[in-house]
Amino acid sequence: MTKTMIRGMAAERAVVPWYHQEQAVSPFETWTRNFVYPIWFKYVKGPYERYQYEHLIAELRGYGLMQDDQHSDKEPVVERALEILPHDLMVGRYRRLMRAQEMSAKKMHLPLESQNYDPMIPYMAPFIEEAKFQLQEEQELLQFHPWDRRLFSGPTTGLGETTPNSAFMAWCLEKDACFTAPGLSLDEPVKADKLGQPKMTxxxxxxxxxxxxxxxxxxxxxxxxxxxxxxxxxxxxxxxxxxxxxxxxxxxxxxxxxxxxxxxxxxxxxxxxxxxxxxxxxxxxxxxxxxx
Structure with a gap:
């Protein structure tokens, strides 16, 4: 019986699943791709995407930002890329972000003579690729598996970020977690979680x-x-x-x-x-x- 099961399992493993097989294109799909989609892209999708792109370019130029400045520094790959970023690029990124924040607060924009630049230059692309390789190599060397990580240990959620207290869920965990919380007086009683619990300073x-x-x-x-x-x-x-x-x-x-x-x-x-x-x-x- 065991040999029969093994032979059956081997035969099942030899079958190529449907999502790995080449799917035949129907005549209707061929006609749609050749005649309908070009008209749709020329008059609807193309102009709309062009408008969105130009609007994004104008917004970035108005505040003097680059597209790579918009990446969230809480994302693990971007966080690692920022750690290996050269000093001059790091200083330039920080100054652009602070300048944009100040101009936004003052309802101002960058002078028009300073807006003639390309905000789509991917200056962080090589460092993001290097960050991907570093993370992959570390996970392979440590035999890492996503299910092995501990969630909500300390001031991080365990979902990838390394900056303490950078996520709102970590704020909720740290709130009233210990009597040594900042701003707590030594003579102030510790907040009890339930009614009737003893309090101590x-x-x-x-x-x-x-x-x-x-x-x-x-x-x-x-x-x-x-x-x-x-x-x-x-x-x-x-x-x-x-x-x-x-x-x-x-x-x-x-x-x-x-x-x-x-x-x-x-x-x-x-x-x-x-x-x-x-x-x-x-x-x-x-x-x-x-x-x-």
Whole structure:
């Protein structure tokens, strides 16, 4: 039976699919291509496309831009091409864009005597081709597959861009993600996601992190309890871990404030940082640091 299946599969593989076979052109299609389409292109499609092209040329010349300046720098291939762009071309592109932005804000245009140039010169074409080859070579060497990438890890979406916080979806992920967000006071309570969740200040969180990091414990016997708490924070019972974390934060702050219980000095690296791929969550940072 296996041999029969193999022979049948081999016969099926030998069949050329229909989309790889040459399709015969019908007499009606031949007549349409020879007689109808030339008239359509001469009187309808051709003049319309010519008008659109001239309108684009006039708009680019009015602001002193090139067509290659219109490429989005968030697209991965263009982003790589801009990284390998020579310094003089990079400076010229930046100055053209800033000049166009200023003229647009002031409702002005480039002087007419300066508009006699060709905005369709593809100055980025060789660098875009080189960027394609570089990306392809890197993907082949790393055995990359599009399904292997991690989506929404850190300030990028994982869909190809490398500039942090350049996509709106990355903004939504970063908003209120951590107590160390810019502009958050150390004494301001952390915003709770749900009603009834305990709140703590950023100062208390920093104090307890410094107290509970390895090498910075007030009491050596607390290390096992801290590891258990980190595992609980990493598990599903995050609300229960938050309550335990809040109580330990208060205890750590009170013990550090009393002179009778001196606390070890935490190492310089004992601070809340963003771990790769885990976002900026406080509990993820703690579990990442203690669960090695």
């Amino acid at each position: 950023a100062g208390e969180a920093i104090e307890v992190i410094r107290a509970l990091r390895p090498g910075g414990f007030a009491v050596a016997e607390d290390e096992e309890q801290v590891h258990k708490f980190a595992q609980a924070a990493w598990a599903k019972h995050i609300e229960k871990a938050q309550r335990a974390f809040t109580s330990r934060a208060s205890a750590a702050v009170s013990s550090s404030a009393s002179p009778a219980a001196p606390r070890k000095t935490a190492p310089a690296a004992a601070r809340v940082v963003a771990q790769p791929g885990d976002g900026n969550c406080l509990f993820h940072s703690l579990a990442y640091g203690l669960g090695q």
